[in-house]
Amino acid sequence: MSGKRKKKINADRLTPRQENFAYLVGYEKYTYSSAYRKAYSSDKMKEQSIWTNASSTAKIAKVSNRIDYFREQRLKEERRKFKWTISEAESELRTVLEKNKQDLIRAEENGESAKHATNDAIIRAVDALNAMSKRIEDDENELALRKAKADAETAEIKNRLLKEKIGDEGEKIIFDINL
Known part of the structure; x- marks a missing residue:
């Protein structure tokens, strides 16, 4: 060497x-x-x-x-x-929500007032599920935006390459470009 x-x-x-x-x-x-x-x-x-x-x-x-x-x-x-998935988190939150909703119904049926902790647990579970849903939606929107930008860049590159390939005559020809 x-x-x-x-x-x-x-x-x-x-x-x-x-x-x-x-x-x-x-x-x-x-x-x-x-x-x-x-x-x-x-x-x-x-x-x-x-x-x-x-x-x-x-x-x-x-x-x-x-x-x-x-x-x-x-x-x-x-x-x-860390093997906690969104599906597992959603499942656990739904379990908490259902359990506390049942506690709330049971208290109403017995003529009792609901425990503050029960109401808090329901509100927190709903808030957490909403936050998860919003985050997933935001991620999906970001991915869609990135894809749209990439598609637009690809179209621009294809257009530039076609113009370079056909030269000045390209102004007279209309192309149907499928993305």
Whole structure:
């Protein structure tokens, strides 16, 4: 292997300190300055120098990419640990709602006043279900908007490519473009 090739490969790699810094920031959620203190010898450095060096280190493209990689890995692990789904949450909320509605009906049938906790539980369950529904609706709307924007961009690109392909004569021809 030539010397230039070896330098290119090593230029793409992080130093052990950069790797440690990226891991501490991306996976362990350290601040830049805390990660810098832990990854580098900074005992004799002023705070301002630590902040500056930490920020500069985080801005290095390969370090920044590695931070993103570690963040993604942390999120994947958190998702694996957390197996609560929207369906499960909805089911539990509906159970709470039904149980407390039955308690409310039973109290009315017995001529008693409903417990404050029962009313609170019903209101909170309904609020939580509404919030879940709104969030799902917002996510669906955002996805639809992103799809529409992507479709519009695709149409613009197709139009530009057609114009480039047919040149000036394209102004005289009408195309029916199906997206």
